Amino acid sequence: MDTALARAWVQAIAAAMDTHQDRLTQLDSAIGDADHGANMHRGFAAVAAALPQDDAATPGAVLARTGSLLISVVGGASGPLYGSAFRSLGTALDAAEVPGAAGPTGGTAAGPEQVAGALAAGLAGVRRLGAAAEGDKTMIDAFAPALMAFRTSAEAGADLAQAAAAAADAAEQGMRATTPMQARKGRASYLGARSVGHQDPGATSTALIFRALADTAAAAKEAP
């Protein structure tokens, strides 16, 4: 992943949040307070607007800057959680950069294994802050299987696009698996057994983020 790819990923997330805003809000109104779509859209729209003026020179810096902006714009629980995820991810990616592995736009780039390590740091950030585990019906139920699939593919020699595609598939599977779960974190937890039967909005936005990575990495691979 180079700086251009990191920027393209974040722009793709912003486009996905724009497209799926109503769907996320609809999912959130079933078990939460009907603001997840509006919040994610507001956050990534702000990031997309700020990035062209931003002078972040590494992929890690782009993603860390994204996290900081999310924290300062989104609010609610998603702001700190996604903000920490991207900040941790970006910081870890900067630390793992491969000098000289320059992308098409120059600068530094990270290989699939470095990206796997950074995603792991992002997930650890979310776990620490949200004190949630798999099975709690949260974004972690999409994030954790996505990371596992990404890492397994990367270790098997897949390139970034292949690993990201595997991660996106796993995230979507994890997202669908939240439907029969009973929520134990966030506002949905107050519903008790009544939260069963509804797909988690946070897991859904996480799946959108991984699908955006897969699409962006595939497009970059096809580009000359």
Place this chain on the structure above:
Amino acid sequence: MKKLINEPGTVLDDALAGIAAAHPDLLAVDTVHRVITRAAAPGPGKVTLVSGGGSGHEPLHGGFVGTGMLDAACPGEVFTSPVPGQMLAAAKAVDTGAGTLFVVKNYTGDVLNFEMAAELAAEDGLLVASVLVDDDVAVRDSTWTAGRRGTGGTVFVEKIAGALAERGAPLAEVADVAGRVNAATRSFAVALTACTAPAAGKPGFALPEDEIEVGVGIHGEPGRRREKLRPAREIVADMMAAVLADRPLTAGDDVLVMVNGLGGTPLLELYVVYREVAALLAGRGVRIAGNLVGNYVTSLDMAGASISVCKVTDDLLALWRAPVHTAALRWGV
């Protein structure tokens, strides 16, 4: 759904401009940081109180900014907690050097953002303490949930801690009394209709004409269960049973009672509810030493009511009765 708004994206900014225009003698609004402060800066050495949370709960919190209550409030987007930068701006705007108490309602987003704000404030050399309000007995098994929600009890906490700060007490004492009030307060709410968030444009859940949601929070989220609508007497008896099972009261106890409208219920019905609460407490020999009946912690246009009961000692009662002058609460001045 019909709303008196310009467009969903500008509701908060338009409302902030409105509260500033309506109460220039009481409030000042920083529209850039979205912070509401007292019109007159707090005196030197006064511990300041800062609260905030999602919008849609008016008059909470901006309506409680003023003498004897909050020094600043930071309203987030509708039902969404404010962001750490906003909370930090609020604390800085009113800082006197004596420290700031963050009054935080127990919702995941509010807790996380206020924690981050407290870290940022400490880095900037500000003295900050926090009190977590979690008075809602509709949430019982906190092992399996995000813990009890903070609802109507917030008004008691802000009023009583605000009065102590106004007297010049140090931060540790103000934080301590806020914690005592929270520990002494229990609340329970029922909804007759769902509310409609401007950005969503339609009600959060569908409720048949003859049914109510029991144990709702203040964000339009569904409650713990659904029941048939019954006479107010029976519904109040159930609500009070839940409150008293969690925080038993005995004859001779003094309490504060708030019968709070969720935004879409007329005062006529709130008085019907208050009558039942008063009769029930009188029957147990519990004295109501102070009360509020009205819309204080709303959930947009949701019809329904919450009942909050706070057991008070003489010192808490004196602080409750101390002068307060805010847009939504005023006595003794």
